[in-house]
Amino acid sequence: MNDDQAFERATQAFLEDGSDRTPAATIDAVLLAVRTTPQERDLRIPWRTAPMSNLARLVTLAVLAVLVIAIAFSLRPTSGTVGGGGSPSPSSPSPAASSSAPALSPSAQPSPYSIDTKTWTTYTSARYGFSIGHPADWYVHTTATRDWTYPADATVDMYSTALETFVDTNNTIAASTWSVAVKSGTTLDAWIHAYCALAESPAPSDCTTMPGRTVAASMDGHAGSLVRFTQDTQAFFLVNDRIYVVAIWQAEEFIPGGVSRLLQAYLSTMHLLPGGPSPSGASPSPS
Amino acid sequence: MNRDLVERARSGDQAAFADLVHQVSDTLLGIARRILRDPGLAEDVLQNALVTIWRKLPHLREPDRFEAWAYRILVNACYAAAPHNRRWASTVRILPLDRQNDADEYQSLADRDELEQAFRRLPLDQRAVFVLHHHAGFPLVEVAEVLGIPGGTARSRLHYATRALRAAFEASRARDNLREGRLE
Numbered sequence: 001m002n003d004d005q006a007f008e009r010a011t012q013a014f015l016e017d018g019s020d021r022t023p024a025a026t027i028d029a030v031l032l033a034v035r036t037t038p039q040e041r042d043l044r045i046p047w048r049t050a051p052m053s054n055l056a057r058l059v060t061l062a063v064l065a066v067l068v069i070a071i072a073f074s075l076r077p078t079s080g081t082v083g084g085g086g087s088p089s090p091s092s093p094s095p096a097a098s099s100s101a102p103a104l105s106p107s108a109q110p111s112p113y114s115i116d117t118k119t120w121t122t123y124t125s126a127r128y129g130f131s132i133g134h135p136a137d138w139y140v141h142t143t144a145t146r147d148w149t150y151p152a153d154a155t156v157d158m159y160s161t162a163l164e165t166f167v168d169t170n171n172t173i174a175a176s177t178w179s180v181a182v183k184s185g186t187t188l189d190a191w192i193h194a195y196c197a198l199a200e201s202p203a204p205s206d207c208t209t210m211p212g213r214t215v216a217a218s219m220d221g222h223a224g225s226l227v228r229f230t231q232d233t234q235a236f237f238l239v240n241d242r243i244y245v246v247a248i249w250q251a252e253e254f255i256p257g258g259v260s261r262l263l264q265a266y267l268s269t270m271h272l273l274p275g276g277p278s279p280s281g282a283s284p285s286p287s
Numbered sequence: 288m289n290r291d292l293v294e295r296a297r298s299g300d301q302a303a304f305a306d307l308v309h310q311v312s313d314t315l316l317g318i319a320r321r322i323l324r325d326p327g328l329a330e331d332v333l334q335n336a337l338v339t340i341w342r343k344l345p346h347l348r349e350p351d352r353f354e355a356w357a358y359r360i361l362v363n364a365c366y367a368a369a370p371h372n373r374r375w376a377s378t379v380r381i382l383p384l385d386r387q388n389d390a391d392e393y394q395s396l397a398d399r400d401e402l403e404q405a406f407r408r409l410p411l412d413q414r415a416v417f418v419l420h421h422h423a424g425f426p427l428v429e430v431a432e433v434l435g436i437p438g439g440t441a442r443s444r445l446h447y448a449t450r451a452l453r454a455a456f457e458a459s460r461a462r463d464n465l466r467e468g469r470l471e
Contacts (some may be wrong), residue, residue: 007456010398015422017399018326020317026330027312030337031305039299039345105441141410167410168331170366231437249440 019264060068125164128179133269134166138268141167141174148178154198158176173254175266179244179277188225188238206230219244219267226260228252235267242277246270264283293350304341311354315361321418322365324407336364349396358433362415369411398459405455413448416441
């Protein structure tokens, strides 16, 4: 028996160990609880099956238009909200965003989903030359032990040892940060597109729809782009021929208020160290 | 899974739900027990997950997807219940002494203990992928769907879990070879 077979056999034996029979008391307890536990109502609107008349269509469209305008009006962005992310601008970052100090003050104007970063713990990455906060009850899952390289590391995810990764206590949401040197003259948009085309996550389909998914973002006074991919949200910055990436590996709707709001809170705590990243032999990317 | 049973349970039929519970509880318990490595905690998690399944059943759009949907609720319940960074308490095993195959028996137990320790060191999300793939038999694409994660993430978690377990297994074998070498 070779090593692979021995390993497989040992793993199977390990997995098959023990009984899976549910104790009767457990089932009884569940069925007792069910008697007094109401089911949640399904509030989704069922699909229409009957055809609508033209007049009904017109009236419905008019009502919808009024509703959309009313909602848009009530949701107008106000200054001082988390990361200023409430005013999405299409595609490329505005240079004006970097002209002032980052106005990212998550707790400046409380909203139902405001994120207070005052209690966050600061983490410093000497390897990549930045400090960043994370919620005090999150833990450092991975400390980068090597430099992130392009293209090799573009295909891996949060468990890469080239990332600084924080994870919440329930192990359901993770935030990773990293940085990589790029060739002089590389633009942020070009780099993001090259990265997107190669990465496992975001998905390839996200790359074609990226303009509609991008809003301006700011980190330590530098303008960048925040992209809401299907499965995760990532922010990109180009500073002194280095790309800095902050990623949250969950889809936008995963938490109330949106993952991008949490990402904005992360960005508000991020600062580049004066000395820059520690010297390394990493080659510029993309080549 | 009987679609009619799921639909009746979804519309509030408690007897139908009781039948569903009897059909799926052993499988769900097996998954929870393997992810958590704690039979008592796994039973608690199963109980909570089944009540959550009952509560949320009206939201299930596709009755044919009941099992995958239930697995996701169970795994989330495992994540929520697992004590973070709990240290592994080693268990004492009594080794049989007058058996012909003492060496094999010892090796097998040693391998299993090494795997147990290595598995408990894995993050829960890696454990979940490993168990759903190797124990429940889901292809990785379906594991990703059940857990609501990208396929690449599922693949990566499985890779890291397997790598850690293999390293533990090889360490166990290396120690055994060393032991045998000394005895000869």
